[in-house]
Amino acid sequence: MGRQPCCEKVGLKKGPWTAEEDQKLVAFLLSHGHCCWRLVPKLAGQRRLHPYMHGDGSARPPCKRIHLVSDSQSHAGLLRCGKSCRLRWTNYLRPDLKRGLLSDDEEKLVIDLHSQLGNRWSKIAARLPGRTDNEIKNHWNTHIRKKLKKMGLDPVTHQPVAASRADPLQDPQQDPHCDGKASSQESAGYGTGASAEEEALTSAEPKQGATCSASTASAVSPSPCSSSSASASASAATPGGADVDWPDPLDLFQVDAIIDMDWASILSGSGGGGDIGVDLFDQCSDVGFDQEVWM
DNA sequence: AAACGAATCAACCGCATGTCT
DNA sequence: CAGACATGCGGTTGATTCGTT
Known part of the structure; x- marks a missing residue:
């Protein structure tokens, strides 16, 4: 167009x-x-x-x-x-905005949410007050992904690598997170598979949002906020x-x-x-x- | 101290989605 | 209802910083 x-x-x-x-x-x-x-x-x-x-x-x-x-x-x-x-x-x-690295708790939450939502960073970020989707996405790609791999887990499926390799649709040579097409496939998968769960998460969002919106800005000490x-x-x-x-x-x-x-x-x-x-x-x-x- | 490579993260790009006319 | 437009999202890039040799 x-x-x-x-x-x-x-x-x-x-x-x-x-x-x-x-x-x-x-x-x-x-x-x-x-x-x-x-x-x-x-x-x-x-x-x-x-x-x-x-x-x-x-x-x-x-x-x-x-x-x-x-x-x-x-x-x-x-x-x-x-x-x-x-x-x-x-x-x-x-x-x-919070600055600095994600805390352990935040990291765990990100991993947990990612296992349910996939690469929907904005949805994940919505559950972490003061964190942005970009920040979480960067943190995921630079830190968490490596950690999961070290632990022998597939960062995409959150399953042990051997199990996820068994998936015929997935090219073992390729890191789906580095490939746009693979990623979209993957998120499509999440979209269908986790819909109910996601629905539940999404419906819970307003409460979270309420705690972290403008009031957060005021709740945090003035200096970091401003x-x-x-x-x-x-x-x-x-x-x-x-x-x-x-x-x-x-x-x-x-x-x-x-x-x-x-x-x-x-x-x-x-x-x-x-x-x-x-x-x-x-x-x-x-x-x-x-x-x-x-x- | 310099050179090099790896890691990090701010910013950009293109597409998807929602809203309005 | 269709088209136009604004915004949001996720993937990717590239400049900078950090660590190692």
């Missing part, structure tokens, strides 16, 4: 994020949440925006009608595609390692709390969020929204 790419590739930056980009993104997302990721890079460079955006996908505002009057004005935004912003945020900048760890790791990940002027952690937490509010009620004016309930368009005019296209 003639489907357009998720972003215009021309002129967009790739590769490692700089501290400055991180800062822009964090500051923007903590104060506004996100609406459609495609717009985030553009809006992240703007000075002030109304926090109309949502964190949970509900009450989605009419993003498609948002129209920046000019992209090339004074505030250039981030030269990244929305996809890249989302990835950076979910895998690295999110305040409620700028200290984020900035530390961000600068660590930054080639230049430049010092960054991160927002005050306390400010971020106040904003974070606001983000957790019910945006639908905020937008309807009943949120009681003080200046949050002000007219959207007042704020939009600040950043060059074309009101005409909203209506």
Whole structure:
């Protein structure tokens, strides 16, 4: 199909994020949440925006009608595609992320869940508060897989290697985890085989999610959640390692709390969020929204 | 101290899925 | 209902770091 790419590739930056980009993104997302990721890079460079955006996908505002009057004005935004912003945020900048290696308990849980769900990393990650699918996937491929192999277990089937080799469908020369086709076959197998179990797991997810969502961010000590760890790791990940002027952690937490509010009620004016309930368009005019296209 | 290989992990890519018009 | 679009997911890549010789 003639489907357009998720972003215009021309002129967009790739590769490692700089501290400055991180800062822009964090500051923007903590104060506004996100609406459609495609717009985030553009809006992240703007000075002030109304926090109309949502964190949970509900009450989605009419993003498609948002129209920046000019992209090339004074505030250039981030030269990244929305996809890249989302990835950076979910895998690295999110305040409620745990850093560091997985604990033994977490590792066991991952193994257990993998035996039931296969390579459905996002599902697995959903059961481990503060961990991302990417992190778990990397940890699996670099640590756990080796451990299982050492123990004589097939990392795919979780059965003793001899038993899994007996499977005629499986090419013993090949590591299914390194082969996309094999992996998809394998996950398809899991999909059919573990459906009931998965259903049970999935249905249990909301509870887990509830314990680890925004409240986790606040429950953990402020520093790891907010700028200290984020900035530390961000600068660590930054080639230049430049010092960054991160927002005050306390400010971020106040904003974070606001983000957790019910945006639908905020937008309807009943949120009681003080200046949050002000007219959207007042704020939009600040950043060059074309009101005409909203209506 | 330098060179090399292995390990790690952030980021990218393409496809799948869900939602909206 | 079909097509278009945005987002999410899993696999893969490649730059960087670490360990060994």
